[in-house]
Amino acid sequence: MDCCAPTNREGTIKTSCPHCGQNGRRVPLVTLKSLLKPAALATLDPECDYAFCPNPSCETVYFASDGPLTFAVGDLKVPVFQKDSDMDVPVCYCFDWTRKRIMQAVRQGGNPLQEIKAHVQAGRCGCEVNNPQGACCMGNVAEFIRQVNVY
Ligand SMILES: [Zn+2]
Structure with missing residues (x-):
């Protein structure tokens, strides 16, 4: 992933x-x-x-x-997903998927993970310079969507 x-x-x-x-x-x-x-x-x-x-x-x-x-x-210039539970904090930093935006998309039947994955596969993501963890966000996005679906 x-x-x-x-x-x-x-x-x-x-x-x-x-x-x-x-x-x-x-x-x-x-x-x-x-x-x-x-x-x-x-x-x-x-x-x-x-x-x-x-x-x-x-x-x-x-x-x-x-x-x-x-x-x-x-x-840091940006809030850190792991350390800030605010809804306006990005989960996917490259394409600005905040918790709030992901939650809204999922509740409307969308599939943000699929959308992010398509960008990743097209070579568009820059997690090394955008995401404080310095690595791909997809695991965090998948985990957050699981939480949205539970509650
Ligand atoms: Zn520590």
Whole structure:
């Protein structure tokens, strides 16, 4: 299901988040360069490897797996899906499918997942530079649609 970041397939790295202890998932450096606010970007050490903390209750988004540097939700230009349950937060960042838009589409009998998949297959998605997790959103979209269908 992953589209544009094949390296993330084996991306679980042993390093855990220095704040919550959850295992991080490696993200490409370009993701941080694209999504950090200028003031945070100005502190980036490009020699480090970075991981994404997926824990919803942890404020840390990125941490260096080989250094002390961390970046929190406030350091990003966009809200982070895993850490912000607001309905206006995107699930699919590339094509701006917010929770609200997906929910409306599903309730009207639409199939947002199919639509997103078509864009992915056409090579249009840019999760590496749009999505804070640095990887394809399709798993998150599928999971969110399951939740919509349950409630
Ligand atoms: Zn964490």
